[in-house]
Amino acid sequence: MKILILTTCEYNKDLRINPFEFDQALSLSGLGNDVRIFAHDFRSIKHLRKIGYGFSNIKGIKVYYASFFVGRLLPFSLRTFISRIIINNFFKLIQKQNWVPEVIHSHFIDTSFLYNKIINRLKRDLNFRYIITEHSSKLNALRLKKTIKKLTSSAYDGSDYIISVSNSLKNNLLINSKINSIVIPNMLPIELENFKIRKIPSKEFSFVITANLVPIKNHYFLFEAFSLFLEKYNAKLFVFGDGILRKKLKKKCNYLNITDKVIFMGKRQRTFIFDFYNYCDCFILPSLKETFGVSIIEAMACGLPILSSHSGGAEDIIINPKLGLFFDFKLCDLVEKMEFVFNNIDQFDPFYIREFVLEKYSASKIAPILFNLYSKDYKCGNN
Incomplete structure (x- = not known):
């Protein structure tokens, strides 16, 4: 199965992918899947580094990355606009390689929000399943700020399944946003x-x-x-x-x-x-x-x-x-x-x-659960 994982990274002297997502990629690759990662580094110019698009192979996982100065000082709407232009250009690059994912799996609400419009546009033409795993502590509260609620409804729109990493997060998502999710915990590093x-x-x-x-x-x-x-x-x-x-x-x-x-x-x-x-x-x-x-x-x-x-x-x-x-x-x-x-x-x-x-x-316990969710015949009352 062809799986694309969306996440963030830090590109300083070397490329560092968020460990949760990379552990997942390694474990799914171990099951025989073709797993690739797209990671973005949109930190401000305070974090001096090379900018542009790049490619790396880390432990057998193909990683595409985009490093551009965006930061949080810009107004939210402007930095969202800039980030989405960068992401859209990336997807054009990866499509030229004639590699079409069967599953796209995004992590964290901020990443899912940035990719949402592009993913929904691609789903009209391409047949893939879109999964979101939520880890963000900003959602693990009994009461959410209005801005976070608005972000949630937009970020999750069009997803096939939403995964919570704990029952506490699942319950809070349901109470605050009326979103029913599936609990699949994080896995141990291999x-x-x-x-x-x-x-x-x-x-x-x-x-x-x-x-x-x-x-x-x-x-x-x-x-x-x-x-x-x-x-x-x-x-x-x-x-x-x-x-x-x-x-x-x-x-x-x-x-x-x-x-x-x-x-x-x-x-x-x-x-x-x-x-x-x-x-x-x-x-x-x-x-x-x-x-x-x-x-x-x-x-x-x-x-x-x-x-x-x-x-x-x-x-x-x-x-x-x-x-x-x-x-x-x-x-x-x-x-x-x-x-x-x-x-x-x-x-x-x-x-x-x-x-x-x-x-x-362990990865050997969690990875098969994820793969089952990716498969087209997966049935769950939480959808």
Whole structure:
């Protein structure tokens, strides 16, 4: 089957495709499909880079990309107009290669909105199925802004199926936009299927978080709770990720006098992070909202128990206390759960946690579900 995946990328010194979409492409290619990706980088001129259309072959996946300075400073209508001209020209280029997709699969509301008019125009002449997977946290709320609701109705128009990555997102889409979707979760990176748990002893108990340093991930709350935890216990907190709050979060640690206990690891390659998890004891994610929680299943595949907020997506994953615990947005509750894991770490079997998550979220489990959806004879009452 010929499958075209639409997504975003960052074209700096090298080409980086969003990992969720690229993992999907690899797994579908592994089933014998001809999978190609079109990715766009419409960041502003602040991110200096080569501009134009290009092609790359990454791990056997053909990737076409468009890199142009658009940014968010332009009025919404103008940048949408410019982006759609760029995308339209791309489709003209790919059509000249006489390669016609049988399935086009878009990810995230912003991408789907930009491609919507072009996709609907092409569907009049070409026989393909159009699928949208929604991951965006801006939609995972009980009440949406009017602008987001308007964007949703336009972005999803003409799609054959809409996929939500969690039941929480599915319910919120239904409540806010009357859109019924199918739940298919994100998958684990293929490289984690052969990961070997080899716990490395450490003098100190280690918590770890992997998340962008942005407000919705709620690092301030975590640091405050961790400072209270340190009043009784000795431990470290490793922080993977980067973002707009990096300097402010470091100042927060300095204010709380925990700079020697909180180690900012920066943005690292996934393989580095997965190997580092062997040095850690527990993964924490205090997000205000999560549509799913890929970082959670990645940590579980490395054998780590989870401490998570009630963020929406995590409720689909941590379904029994052998896998981890939930905490409320109260400092005392998070501290209590950290103390429990610290004192009872032997109750969490890393091999059980890993096998549980592989059985539900491995590429070999999720890819066939997607392929079934792509097939023309797929029937589902959610359509």
